Amino acid sequence: MTQNHPTRSCPFCRETIYANALVCRFCRRDIPLTRGPSQRARPSWLPLLFATAIAIGGAALLSCELRRERRYWDDKFTFLDNEES
Numbered sequence: 001m002t003q004n005h006p007t008r009s010c011p012f013c014r015e016t017i018y019a020n021a022l023v024c025r026f027c028r029r030d031i032p033l034t035r036g037p038s039q040r041a042r043p044s045w046l047p048l049l050f051a052t053a054i055a056i057g058g059a060a061l062l063s064c065e066l067r068r069e070r071r072y073w074d075d076k077f078t079f080l081d082n083e084e085s
């Protein structure tokens with residue numbers, strides 16, 4: 001039987017403990033649970049990045065559309081100006 005638990009060192013006493021240990025078995029202090037292999041935290045920035053990308057894309061599309069609209073109106077008004085003079 002092979003013990004293949006991931007280990008790390010206790011931040012307080014530097015003894016080797018299990019990576020997912022909540023309490024050090026040597027000094028019996030609470031271990032702040034950081035990156036455990038069983039606890040794969042979902043990256044919280046991913047949906048944020050996605051939303052930002054959508055927002056930037058939407059803004060770019062909107063500004064592009066507005067610019068085209070404004071050019072259209074500019075052309076129309078210059079055309080009217082030319083016709084008047």
Ligand SMILES: [Zn+2]
Pocket residue numbers: 010011012013014015024025026027028029
């Ligand atoms: Zn310890």
